[in-house]
Amino acid sequence: AMEKKYGEEWGSNQQSDDIQATTAKYLRLGTAQNPRKMEMAKIGAEIQKKRGLQAYDPMLHLAGIPLGQRQLTPYTLGGTDIVCDGDDLHYVNNAAMQQEWDDIRRTCVVGMDLAHETLEKRLGKEVTPETINYYLEVLNHAMPGGAIVQEHMVETHPAMVDDCYVKVFTGDDSLKDELDPQFVIDIDKMFRPDHAAQIKASIGKSSFQAVHIPTVVSRTADGGQTSRWMAMQVGMSFISAY
Numbered sequence: 675a676m677e678k679k680y681g682e683e684w685g686s687n688q689q690s691d692d693i694q695a696t697t698a699k700y701l702r703l704g705t706a707q708n709p710r711k712m713e714m715a716k717i718g719a720e721i722q723k724k725r726g727l728q729a730y731d732p733m734l735h736l737a738g739i740p741l742g743q744r745q746l747t748p749y750t751l752g753g754t755d756i757v758c759d760g761d762d763l764h765y766v767n768n769a770a771m772q773q774e775w776d777d778i779r780r781t782c783v784v785g786m787d788l789a790h791e792t793l794e795k796r797l798g799k800e801v802t803p804e805t806i807n808y809y810l811e812v813l814n815h816a817m818p819g820g821a822i823v824q825e826h827m828v829e830t831h832p833a834m835v836d837d838c839y840v841k842v843f844t845g846d847d848s849l850k851d852e853l854d855p856q857f858v859i860d861i862d863k864m865f866r867p868d869h870a871a872q873i874k875a876s877i878g879k880s881s882f883q884a885v886h887i888p889t890v891v892s893r894t895a896d897g898g899q900t901s902r903w904m905a906m907q908v909g910m911s912f913i914s915a916y
Contacts, residue, residue, distance in 0.1 A: 705732040708746040710759040780892040782885045782904045786842070789912055790881075799916050803852035806842075809915035810857040810883075813840050816907045818888055822914045835888035843884065845877030859884060883908075 705711035711732060718730030748757045765771040786806075793799040816822040818838040819830025843859040844850055850858055861877075862870050887903045 704735075705746075708759060710761045711746070714761070776889045776892065777886070779897060780887045780889055780900055782887075782901055784883050784885055784904065784908060786881045786883055793912075793916055797916070803849065805915065806881075807854045807857065809911060810840065810842065810854070812915045813883075813907065813911040814857075816911045816914075817885065817904075822907075822910045824910070830888070834890060838886060838888040840883055840885050842881055843877070844879070844881040845874035846879040846881070847874075849879070849881065 705715060714730060715732050718732075722729040722731070746760075748759050749763060750757050761767055765775070790801045794801055799805075812822060817840050818832065818835035821827060821829050841857050841859045842853065843861060845861070850860070861873055864870070865873060885904045885908070887900055891903055892900050
């Protein structure tokens with residue numbers, strides 16, 4: 675059927691000799707053509723030797739025959755000139771993907787206006803740039819897992835949670851200028867002028883805190899622990915600061 679289809683019926687470019695006599699050799703070499711695959715095979719052999727238990731071995735495909743004859747080509751990331759092996763785009767192998775997910779999972783954006791209004795209107799406390807600065811000092815001690823208000827009992831080791839921090843952002847330039855720069859996300863520096871103006875206009879005089887709890891917390895516990903951890907430390911820090 676193939677000989678009839680391509681030898682007799684396919685336009686003017688017809689097969690003139692025996693189609694079965696036409697052969698070609700495709701030397702793909704399986705995983706040997708890809709440096710990353712070879713690295714993985716080497717590491718797999720080391721792991722197998724170390725633990726005495728079968729590990730990654732690409733030659734297990736079809737009893738040692740390279741699976742398929744495809745050419746293992748690298749990928750070009752869309753919109754960039756970055757070229758990389760496909761294995762490097764698997765999230766298990768890609769530290770950037772893991773960090774992005776960690777940052778999404780461990781981040782809460784929390785408004786400060788309601789707390790400030792409650793402090794002023796219901797508790798008679800004065801909220802000023804100075805008190806906000808002090809609160810943020812307290813919070814950046816407490817958010818990683820430091821004790822505040824209560825006794826010094828179990829705390830997290832600072833070396834294990836040094837990626838945890840809290841900063842604030844606002845559309846009010848006068849407030850921003852009075853806050854300690856170490857605690858400020860400066861919208862004017864983060865965006866081009868026209869975008870910064872739109873963002874600040876949308877935020878107005880409101881202020882928000884960007885809370886990033888320790889990565890180890892969100893990796894160990896469930897997603898809900900992000901808001902629970904944040905809420906406990908924010909609440910305790912407000913109590914301590916005011």
